Amino acid sequence: MEIATVFNFTHDAVIFAVGMTAILASLGVILCSSPIYCALYLIGHMICLALLFLLYNAEFLAVVQIIVYAGAVMILFLFIIALLGGKKEVQENTFHRAMAFAFVFILLGELYLSATVGTTQPIRGEIPAELFGTAKAIGLELFSKHVVAFELASGLLLVAAVGVICLAKFSFAPLRRRVR
Amino acid sequence: MFASSWLILLFPLLGFIGLSWYGNRISRKLVGFVGCGTVGASFFMTLVTLSNLLFLQPEERVGQVQTLYQWISAGSFKLNLAILVDPLSVFMFLIVTGVGFVIHVYSVGYMHDDPEYSRFFAYLNLFIFSMLVLVAAADFFFLIVGWALVGLASYLLIGFWREKASAVLAARKAFVMNVIGDVGMVIAALVIFETFGTLSFVDVFASAPDQFRPNDDAMLLITMLLLVGAFAKSAQLPLHTWLPDAMEGPTPVSALIHAATMVTAGVYLIARCHVLYELAPYTMYFIAGVGIITAIFAGSMAMVQYDIKRVIAYSTMSQLGYMFLAMGIGVYSLGMFHLMTHAFFKALLFMAAGSVIHSLDGEQDLRKMGGLQKVMPLTHATFLIGALALAGFPLTSGYFSKEAIILSSYHAEMGNIVFWAIAVLTAGMTAFYIFRVYLFTFFGKLRSPEAHPHESPMIMVAPLLVLAALALLGGVLGPWVDSFLAPVFGHVAHPHDNALETIALIAGIGGIATAGLLYMVSKQRLDLFKEALAPLYDLLLHKYYVDEIYDYLIVRPTKAIGAFLEQKAEREGVDFTVDQVGLQIKEVSHVISLWQSGKVRSYALNMIVGVVTILMFVVFM
Amino acid sequence: MGQEFVLLVSASIFCVGAAGFMIRKNPLIMFMSVELMLNSVNFLLIAYSSFLNSLDGQIFALFIMTVAAAEVVVGLAIILTIFRTRHDMDVDHIDTLKG
Numbered sequence: 001m002e003i004a005t006v007f008n009f010t011h012d013a014v015i016f017a018v019g020m021t022a023i024l025a026s027l028g029v030i031l032c033s034s035p036i037y038c039a040l041y042l043i044g045h046m047i048c049l050a051l052l053f054l055l056y057n058a059e060f061l062a063v064v065q066i067i068v069y070a071g072a073v074m075i076l077f078l079f080i081i082a083l084l085g086g087k088k089e090v091q092e093n094t095f096h097r098a099m100a101f102a103f104v105f106i107l108l109g110e111l112y113l114s115a116t117v118g119t120t121q122p123i124r125g126e127i128p129a130e131l132f133g134t135a136k137a138i139g140l141e142l143f144s145k146h147v148v149a150f151e152l153a154s155g156l157l158l159v160a161a162v163g164v165i166c167l168a169k170f171s172f173a174p175l176r177r178r179v180r
Numbered sequence: 181m182f183a184s185s186w187l188i189l190l191f192p193l194l195g196f197i198g199l200s201w202y203g204n205r206i207s208r209k210l211v212g213f214v215g216c217g218t219v220g221a222s223f224f225m226t227l228v229t230l231s232n233l234l235f236l237q238p239e240e241r242v243g244q245v246q247t248l249y250q251w252i253s254a255g256s257f258k259l260n261l262a263i264l265v266d267p268l269s270v271f272m273f274l275i276v277t278g279v280g281f282v283i284h285v286y287s288v289g290y291m292h293d294d295p296e297y298s299r300f301f302a303y304l305n306l307f308i309f310s311m312l313v314l315v316a317a318a319d320f321f322f323l324i325v326g327w328a329l330v331g332l333a334s335y336l337l338i339g340f341w342r343e344k345a346s347a348v349l350a351a352r353k354a355f356v357m358n359v360i361g362d363v364g365m366v367i368a369a370l371v372i373f374e375t376f377g378t379l380s381f382v383d384v385f386a387s388a389p390d391q392f393r394p395n396d397d398a399m400l401l402i403t404m405l406l407l408v409g410a411f412a413k414s415a416q417l418p419l420h421t422w423l424p425d426a427m428e429g430p431t432p433v434s435a436l437i438h439a440a441t442m443v444t445a446g447v448y449l450i451a452r453c454h455v456l457y458e459l460a461p462y463t464m465y466f467i468a469g470v471g472i473i474t475a476i477f478a479g480s481m482a483m484v485q486y487d488i489k490r491v492i493a494y495s496t497m498s499q500l501g502y503m504f505l506a507m508g509i510g511v512y513s514l515g516m517f518h519l520m521t522h523a524f525f526k527a528l529l530f531m532a533a534g535s536v537i538h539s540l541d542g543e544q545d546l547r548k549m550g551g552l553q554k555v556m557p558l559t560h561a562t563f564l565i566g567a568l569a570l571a572g573f574p575l576t577s578g579y580f581s582k583e584a585i586i587l588s589s590y591h592a593e594m595g596n597i598v599f600w601a602i603a604v605l606t607a608g609m610t611a612f613y614i615f616r617v618y619l620f621t622f623f624g625k626l627r628s629p630e631a632h633p634h635e636s637p638m639i640m641v642a643p644l645l646v647l648a649a650l651a652l653l654g655g656v657l658g659p660w661v662d663s664f665l666a667p668v669f670g671h672v673a674h675p676h677d678n679a680l681e682t683i684a685l686i687a688g689i690g691g692i693a694t695a696g697l698l699y700m701v702s703k704q705r706l707d708l709f710k711e712a713l714a715p716l717y718d719l720l721l722h723k724y725y726v727d728e729i730y731d732y733l734i735v736r737p738t739k740a741i742g743a744f745l746e747q748k749a750e751r752e753g754v755d756f757t758v759d760q761v762g763l764q765i766k767e768v769s770h771v772i773s774l775w776q777s778g779k780v781r782s783y784a785l786n787m788i789v790g791v792v793t794i795l796m797f798v799v800f801m
Numbered sequence: 802m803g804q805e806f807v808l809l810v811s812a813s814i815f816c817v818g819a820a821g822f823m824i825r826k827n828p829l830i831m832f833m834s835v836e837l838m839l840n841s842v843n844f845l846l847i848a849y850s851s852f853l854n855s856l857d858g859q860i861f862a863l864f865i866m867t868v869a870a871a872e873v874v875v876g877l878a879i880i881l882t883i884f885r886t887r888h889d890m891d892v893d894h895i896d897t898l899k900g
Contacts, residue, residue, distance in 0.1 A: 015806070016806070019806065019810040022810065022814060023810060023813050023814060023817070026813075026814050026817040026818065026821075026837050027817055029817075029821060029830070029833050029834070029837060030817055030818075030820060030821030030824065030825065030830070030834060030837075035827055035829050035830060038829075038830050038833055039829075039833070042833050042836065042837070045837065045840070046840070049840055049843070049844055052844060052847075052848075053844070053847050056847055056848045056850075056851040057851045058847045058850065058851070058859050058862075060859070061843075061847060061859055061862055061863065061866075064863065064866060065843075065866070068866055068870055069836070069840075069866070072870070073836070073869075073870060073873050076873065076874065076877060077829065077832075077833070077873075077877070080829060080877050080880070080881065081829060083881070084829075084880075084881075084884055084890060087827075087890065089825065089826055089827050089830075091824075096781065096782060096785065096823070097823075097824050099785060100781075100785055100788070100820055100823035100824050101820060101824075103785065103788045103789055103792055104788065104816050104819055104820040104823075105816075106792050107788060107791060107792050107795070107816055107819065108812060108813065108816040110792065110795040110796065110799050111795070111808075111812035111815070111816070112809060112812060113799050114795070114798065114799050115805055115808035115809055115812060116805060132851070132854070132856070133851075133856075133859065137856055138856065138859060138860070138863070141856045141857075141859075141860055142860060142863070145860075146860055149864060153864055153867045153868070156867070156868065156871055157867065157870075157871050159871075160871035160872075160874055160875050161874075163875050163878070164874050164875055164878040167875075167878040167879060167881075167882050168878055168881070168882075776898070776899065777896060777899055778895075778896030778897060778898040778899030779892070779893050779895075779896050779899075780831075780892050780895070781822070781823050781824075781826075781831075781892065781893070784819075784822050784823050785823050788819055788823070
């Protein structure tokens with residue numbers, strides 16, 4: 001068995017394993033009744049995805065995924081859970097739940113069917129293989145082609161920050177509760 | 181030349197608007213001043229226009245169209261807000277604003293104690309404006325606008341005492357009858373537009389003689405449809421029943437609208453459209469026939485009525501019949517002359533009667549009057565002048581105008597002996613019934629002991645004197661009217677026939693004498709006389725049962741059909757359908773609203789269902 | 802591994818996220834489900850960026866992350882506010898828009 005074949009096999013096996021782990025972790029997110037476990041499963045899922053990004057030549061985004069998602073966002077989630085109390089949620093079997101599962105399975109089936117259309121051909125020679133997915137390449141792309149979108153995104157973040165400060169700072173009087 | 185003519189129309193309109201808005205906030209004195217002042221100003225502007233017109237050569241006096249504003253311009257259809265200044269319209273302006281002004285002044289006294297003084301004057305001004313629109317219109321469209329507006333003003337004024345049920349009913353009746361005429365007018369205008377492609381008087385009358393031979397079907401159709409409007413407005417048979425009931429309104433209204441101006445609109449219409457009518461001689465005969473039949477029909481009814489205003493109302497119908505007769509036999513300027521003298525003496529009679537009613541605190545029944553000759557000398561004198569003029573006593577204005585028509589009904593080209601005979605008979609009846617009223621009112625003893633009659637105030641008597649002078653002396657204007665209107669109608673021949681004139685004169689004086697004779701015979705003999713003629717008397721007293729016939733033939737079937745349709749079509753058809761549509765939509769939307777649960781998760785489920793459905797198409801198609 | 806594998810993994814994670822959004826009542830976990838769906842799409846974009854040898858997919862994913870981060874922050878703040886006013890963490894009880 002040639003070394004390249006072995007490498008390919010190993011590569012594929014790793015991808016397969018990590019992908020399956022990501023799916024299982026996501027199932028854990030939605031099936032655990034305690035929010036804190038859900039959050040931990042989600043962190044695991046994020047890390048798996050970061051690995052997958054790395055395996056698909058996106059080293060910069062893998063790092064961003066770890067830092068932003070598994071780091072910042074999930075810490076925020078955990079804080080909120082700590083603040084609000086991680087009550088366990090009772091799962092009951094309702095019509096709504098059955099319908100949800102049924103339609104999600106149909107959706108999954110349709111997506112699988114549509115996934116088997118065929119492969120697409122790569123665009124050759126645009127970016128050198130050694131640069132692909134590095135911070136330098138992303139930076140060049142981002143600041144040359146997508147500079148307006150980048151600025152808009154920064155504006156969006158600013159607005160979000162201001163909005164959150166407003167929501168958190170000003171204490172609202174209890175809203176009028178709807179009389180039942 | 182006539183650039184300021186539109187001011188004639190403007191003043192009464194301003195008066196109407198001003199009195200409507202501010203009438204309750206200004207003093208009664210000022211209301212009266214504004215009400216009369218606007219019409220007076222209008223009269224003054226009419227005199228200015230008249231003098232302008234008289235400076236022109238007679239042949240230049242026709243068809244001065246004064247365009248004020250282009251209202252509609254749609255393709256070939258153009259509608260200008262324009263007034264037509266020609267001898268005929270100026271003649272009508274003179275009558276409307278002149279007599280109108282006098283009656284306005286009279287109203288200041290007559291309506292003095294009415295709580296809704298300003299509303300009355302606002303309506304009167306509206307009426308004057310509408311009537312001026314009617315006679316100033318330069319096309320059929322604005323003629324109909326004015327036509328409908330005078331109907332409205334008449335409705336408002338008949339029903340002015342709105343707390344009186346009979347007045348409201350009479351107003352409604354008048355309005356419905358007038359609307360029948362309006363419909364005829366509108367259809368006529370549509371046919372005219374279809375036929376000539378324009379509604380302008382000048383264009384239509386210019387092209388009609390070249391386009392059509394006499395008695396062409398189109399001409400007959402147009403003239404007959406116009407006639408529906410004219411008959412309804414001028415209370416000619418079969419559409420006459422509203423006029424006697426219209427006497428429920430205040431007396432100045434009866435004088436202004438239902439004697440002097442509005443009811444003559446039908447005569448004006450025929451005079452205005454005489455070019456068309458001359459192309460339809462059959463219609464002319466029809467007009468003359470209906471006119472003369474209305475004259476004798478109304479005259480006979482007037483002989484037995486006991487309500488002073490109703491008698492004069494029937495006499496108005498009868499005199500309008502004379503005018504229609506004049507129109508029908510083609511002596512237009514005589515008809516217009518009679519219109520003018522009639523406006524004088526009939527307004528005078530109404531206002532004198534109003535003066536009597538006023539002094540008897542609203543009593544209108546002849547049987548309760550009497551002996552007012554000494555108490556109200558001026559009213560008595562003026563009423564006598566009016567009665568003489570109406571009866572056609574020699575040298576009064578009515579003599580000149582009515583005798584001329586009666587004579588022409590035989591001597592004119594289209595006249596014949598039957599018209600003449602009926603006209604003479606009617607003249608006798610006219611003299612009889614008006615002197616019956618006169619004697620009942622002013623002679624003998626007062627038959628209602630609790631009343632305290634008194635002479636009316638000066639502001640009411642002065643207009644009476646003015647009109648009395650006109651009614652007495654207006655006859656001298658005859659030749660002037662003829663020559664003034666000649667640019668429109670051409671000159672008419674004035675036949676002289678001493679024999680016929682004498683017979684007519686004898687008929688008139690005979691009527692007066694009969695009235696006096698019957699008045700002098702004792703009550704018992706009179707009752708015997710009534711017994712002998714009982715069927716005829718009943719027939720006349722019940723106005724030939726026309727109201728009852730209409731009730732059976734038209735009103736009741738219509739009501740029955742209406743009730744049937746209301747139950748079957750309205751309740752069980754339209755209402756049911758509409759209700760059910762509403763109810764079913766409500767039910768369905770209630771079911772649908774359950775879907776809108778307000779829960780985020782079910783919205784998400786709906787979204788997924790949507791995605792699944794769309795993907796289904798993508799994947800399998 | 803081929804492109805089918807990427808598509809299948811991505812679709813699976815997406816469906817799991819969608820199911821989680823619909824079956825859970827805790828708003829925090831519903832948010833997590835939304836994150837799952839966003840991440841599945843990110844994965845797809847990045848994988849295809851590699852297949853197609855074009856960086857556009859990665860840029861796209863980067864922007865999605867940015868927006869998602871902003872959305873999570875604002876969303877959590879809203880949840881916090883709702884909890885402070887209602888003392889209730891069940892989304893089914895928040896149905897003022899019921900028709």
